[in-house]
Amino acid sequence: MSAETPAAAPGQLTRRRLQFRAWRGTRPFWAGLLVMIGGFFILYFPYAHLQLGHLTLAMGTPGGSSSLIIGVLLIVLGIIFWFQQHMRVFGGAAAILLALVSLPMSNFGGFIVGFLCALTGGAMAVAWAPGAPPKQQPSAEAAPGEGGAPEVVVPHQGTDPVGDGGPSSAYQPWENDLSGTNPSNGANGRHSAG
Numbered sequence: 001m002s003a004e005t006p007a008a009a010p011g012q013l014t015r016r017r018l019q020f021r022a023w024r025g026t027r028p029f030w031a032g033l034l035v036m037i038g039g040f041f042i043l044y045f046p047y048a049h050l051q052l053g054h055l056t057l058a059m060g061t062p063g064g065s066s067s068l069i070i071g072v073l074l075i076v077l078g079i080i081f082w083f084q085q086h087m088r089v090f091g092g093a094a095a096i097l098l099a100l101v102s103l104p105m106s107n108f109g110g111f112i113v114g115f116l117c118a119l120t121g122g123a124m125a126v127a128w129a130p131g132a133p134p135k136q137q138p139s140a141e142a143a144p145g146e147g148g149a150p151e152v153v154v155p156h157q158g159t160d161p162v163g164d165g166g167p168s169s170a171y172q173p174w175e176n177d178l179s180g181t182n183p184s185n186g187a188n189g190r191h192s193a194g
Contacts, residue, residue: 025131028088031124032081035074035095038118041110042102043071067106070098074118081125088125095122 046067049056077091077098099118102109109115 027083027085028081028092028125028128031088031092031121031128032078034078034117034121034124035081036078036121038095038099038110038114038116038121039071039074039078041071041114041117042067042074042106043110045107045110045114064106067102067110070102070106071110071114074098078121081121085128085130088128092122092125092127095119095125098122 046064074095077095080087080091095118099109099115099122102115102118109118
């Protein structure tokens with residue numbers, strides 16, 4: 001860092017953290033992360049060379065090619081969850097199927113750790129739903145009918161405003177409607193208790 005480098009604004013780290021939190025909240029972030037971790041474990045173990053003192057333990061198995069394919073597909077699905085959130089249901093189902101296939105095909109699904117991570121992440125992706133956008137609160141100075149108290153709509157109850165109401169007048173749709181739930185008054189059949 002030199003003397004000419006400008007210092008970071010005092011709230012820059014907080015602003016970046018809040019931006020990341022907002023980005024993370026609009027997509028199945030944790031599902032994608034778990035699926036990628038599961039893919040890494042499934043991909044890693046067949047190609048790992050573990051050192052135990054002076055002894056090298058090679059984990060190469062005949063299932064190495066299937067581990068490579070399953071691991072790479074799971075990592076790609078995790079990235080898709082982050083950047084193409086509308087593919088979450090298809091990708092989640094694919095991640096669950098790949099996790100199940102990894103059990104017999106690649107070292108018990110990365111020694112069960114990769115299997116569990118991919119299975120949990122796939123289930124989280126299928127279950128994730130975008131949140132509703134926050135609703136604006138009405139201002140305190142709102143005039144009646146402008147977001148304050150709801151307007152009361154009194155339904156038309158069986159009176160004929162045009163005719164004399166005798167047997168010779170034409171049928172009016174509100175004559176037999178005593179529930180107050182016709183679509184003309186905005187109730188649409190929903191009753192409120194109390």
